[in-house]
Amino acid sequence: MTGREAPAITVAGLRVQFGAVEAVSGVDLTVGAGQAVGLLGRNGAGKSTTMRVLAGVVPPTSGRVEVCGRDVRTEPIEVKRLVGYCPDVGGLVPRATPWEHLQLSARLRRLTDWEPQARDLLERFGLGDVAHRVTAGFSHGMSRRLSVVLAALHEPAVLLLDEPFDGVDPTGVEATMDVVDDARARGAAVLISTHLRDLAVQACSEVSVLRGGARVATVEAAAMAGEEGARAYRALLG
Numbered sequence: 001m002t003g004r005e006a007p008a009i010t011v012a013g014l015r016v017q018f019g020a021v022e023a024v025s026g027v028d029l030t031v032g033a034g035q036a037v038g039l040l041g042r043n044g045a046g047k048s049t050t051m052r053v054l055a056g057v058v059p060p061t062s063g064r065v066e067v068c069g070r071d072v073r074t075e076p077i078e079v080k081r082l083v084g085y086c087p088d089v090g091g092l093v094p095r096a097t098p099w100e101h102l103q104l105s106a107r108l109r110r111l112t113d114w115e116p117q118a119r120d121l122l123e124r125f126g127l128g129d130v131a132h133r134v135t136a137g138f139s140h141g142m143s144r145r146l147s148v149v150l151a152a153l154h155e156p157a158v159l160l161l162d163e164p165f166d167g168v169d170p171t172g173v174e175a176t177m178d179v180v181d182d183a184r185a186r187g188a189a190v191l192i193s194t195h196l197r198d199l200a201v202q203a204c205s206e207v208s209v210l211r212g213g214a215r216v217a218t219v220e221a222a223a224m225a226g227e228e229g230a231r232a233y234r235a236l237l238g
C-alpha cells in the first residue's frame, strides 16, 4: 500500500506496556483524510499513550500503527515529518519565546516562508503581543494555545491534539476549532483527545471511547451530544 492510498491514521491491535502497567491493551482506530475523530475516556484510559505512539514519542509494544502508510516503528522520522503534535503536557522550553519555538520548529522541519503563517497563527491565538516573551511565566491556557500553534505551523497531514481545550478560554477554543476546520479542509486527518465531550462533538465527525486501555466504541459524534449523549457516554464508561 502506498502512502497516498492508506488512511491517514491506522491503529490496529495497539498494545503499550510500561513495565507491569498495560497502558493500552487493544486500540483500533482509523482516521481518513479530511476527518476529525475525538478520543474520549476516563483518566488513565490510554488516550495520551495512543497519541504518543502516533506522534512517534513512545514505541508500540505490539500492533500496527501507521501514519499515511508509514510505520511508526520502522519509519519514525518520516512519521514525525507528517505529524503535528500538541502534547497533553510539557513540550515548551521555559527560557524560549513563542517566536523562538516557532523558529526552532521551522528549522528542524526545514520550512521556508513560514513567517507569515507563524504570525497569522500567533495573532489568531491571541499570542501576538507575547511573541517575544519567554514562556516561563505563561498561564496554562497560553501554553496550551502555543502548543496548538506549534502543532499546526507546518500544515501537517496528521494533526494530533491532546487536551487542546484544557484551561483555554472561548477565543482560544474558537481558534483551535478554526485550525481543525482548516486542517480538514486541506485533507488532513485530526485526532483530538479531550474530556470536554461537547467540544469533541463540535470538532469531530466521529468519537472513539477508550476504557481501561481498550476501545469500547466508535460512534458518530452526534450520538454523544447533549443529555442523551451524556447518558450514552456514561453507559460506555461502565
Ligand SMILES: Nc1ncnc2c1ncn2[C@@H]1O[C@H](COP(=O)(O)OP(=O)(O)OP(=O)(O)O)[C@@H](O)[C@H]1O
Pocket: 018, 021, 022, 023, 024, 041, 042, 043, 044, 045, 046, 047, 048, 049, 050, 088
Ligand atoms: N510512562 C509511563 N510509565 C508507566 N505508566 C504509564 C506511563 N504512561 C502512562 N502510564 C499509565 O498508562 C495508563 C494510561 O495513561 P494515559 O496517560 O494514556 O491515559 P489518558 O487516557 O490519557 O488519561 P488522562 O485523561 O488522565 O490524561 C495509566 O494507568 C497511566 O498511569
